[in-house]
Amino acid sequence: MLGSATAAWAYWHLNHNIRSVDIDGALGDDRPARAVAGPAASTSASAAPLPTGALNILVLGSDSRSGKDNRKLGGGDSSGARSDTAMVVHVDTGRTRATVVSIPRDTLVTRPSCPLPSGGSTAVAHQAMFNSAYAVGGPVCAVKTVEAMTGVRMDHYLEIDFAGFAKLVDALGGVTVTTAQDIDDDRSHLHLKAGTHHLDGTRALALARTRHGIGDGSDLGRIGLQQKLVKALLTQMAATDLLTDPAKLYRVADAVTASLTTDTGLDSLGELTRLGESLRGLPAGRVRTVMMPVVTAPSDPNRVVARQPAANKLWASLR
Template sequence: MRTGRRPAALRAAGLALAGALVLGVGTAGWAYWHLNHNIRSVDIGNALGDDRPARPQASSAASAVPAAALPSGALNILVLGSDSRSGEENRRLGGGDSEGARSDTAMVVHVDAGRRTATVVSIPRDTLVTRPSCPLPSGERTDEADAVMFNSAYAVGGPVCAVKTVESLTGVRMDHYLEIDFSGFAKLVDALGGVTVTTGEDIDDDRSRLHLPAGTHHLDGTRALALARTRHGIGDGSDLGRIGLQQELVKALLEQIRATGLPADPARLYRVADTVTGSLTTDTGLDSLGELTRLGQSLRGLSAGRVRTVTMPVVPAPSDPDRVVAEEPAASRLWASLR
């Protein structure tokens, strides 16, 4: 396991290296070193070994692409939002007072071949699943567990178990893993100058500390995070209502990144890159600035209008009306379309 820190907003990652290079000869060297050492990663591939869904076979056209060219094949990325309780900032933003963390938000981002369109599939955290046995850093393994909440996987086994549980649930191989915590998300939004969203109903939620009338609002990082977390002030108070707001935030962030003109503002670009690389955890396949840059550059044609957001089809769980289970065969058809 390599430690450091890493980025999330997919397209912003592609701009990080350019930002470092325009800072000047002496400063650029320090900036590259600093951003590269921000990245924190987990060796998920080594931990899970071959006990995973098979990778789709690369087409002959894809295999003929020179190594120096940007990657263009289809890609599946598990993106988690962690409600970490560690650190004063996370506690201030609602993480709580105890140690530990859960995967508060889970999205499978499927980028189509050519990397100009994408599908974001949200998995409700209240989904009851069979959590597989997962390897732990100690060499031991967690027990398999039936009918447990999806977000318990991260709580008991961290990123490795989260990935293994998603792959078990979906049958889809995750090519990469990205995780951001409360404070990192808020800082990213602030570094981008805020984000503009439109809500179709009033939001009045004391738990997330968010009170907004229906309409269009430009939110700072703290209020954007509150919007991503709110559930009791909208709809029926379930996780499904919150997921809709989170999906709108994803698109709004993509639009904000496009609108900020970061390449023309090196100082701001560096601040965003520093925030991004200091706020995420990745798998070891994305644990360097160069790797993240190539990923971001390969996604430069991806705009909010080309991103489809959906939620895994679910129905109330027979054992507990406050929980959900995958609706079949609709859920299986959705996951099959991403393989």
């Protein structure tokens, strides 16, 4: 009885950790078409079959300073929140291969009019920074902006903040990454020699955020480090047999759900579990990471714009 009660409480706790946004309800039908669903994969006689169709997920890393942990990790107070990291994750039909496309936050885009939770809508903005979409209209505007610039329907939305990322890495026992050059960034408090390092959550977050200690100090150099971290996390998850260690499984699940915002299609532990199970045949070696092709913006040397026709060809390939 005690074991059953504990399990029930844990499930309730994890389920209620998750915050969600009704993106489908807010955006309606004026969106790109969904990908054609593939045949479902059978699991067992009693379980519902797992989906195998192509899938597009917008994954955002928020630089929100809300909460004590985020303020500490983010480096003090900062008003509002922006999408510090943006990745379109495209999973092929069969869910054995995937492409992760990073969108530089400093990209100048045409930000569409977005509905606001309080009613009304934002105005169309030309030559706006990509990460301003999240700042002015939250997840709904971030999704609408990505769909407008790519023509790709986002089936799901996932957002994690500073504290959640660091806690996830710690719950997994850290991640191992290899850097090709020394990193000395006083702003992110990260100092690493070139080579292989096993990082805890705080240092992994610093690696994801560093840009002043590498390359030309722009967001483009940081994207390469973030993509290394994505693959390192996938590798660590695959190497950690969570199902045989209930305590570690709970720590990982609690770390993720406590700092997670999703669309309403993924706002339960059951839906997240089904998504994870459907991706079980996707090894880190079959995840391709790329960056949206960009060039320096003619209007501002500190900003970039999509490089055409290469960017449109990339999005067309995902469609």
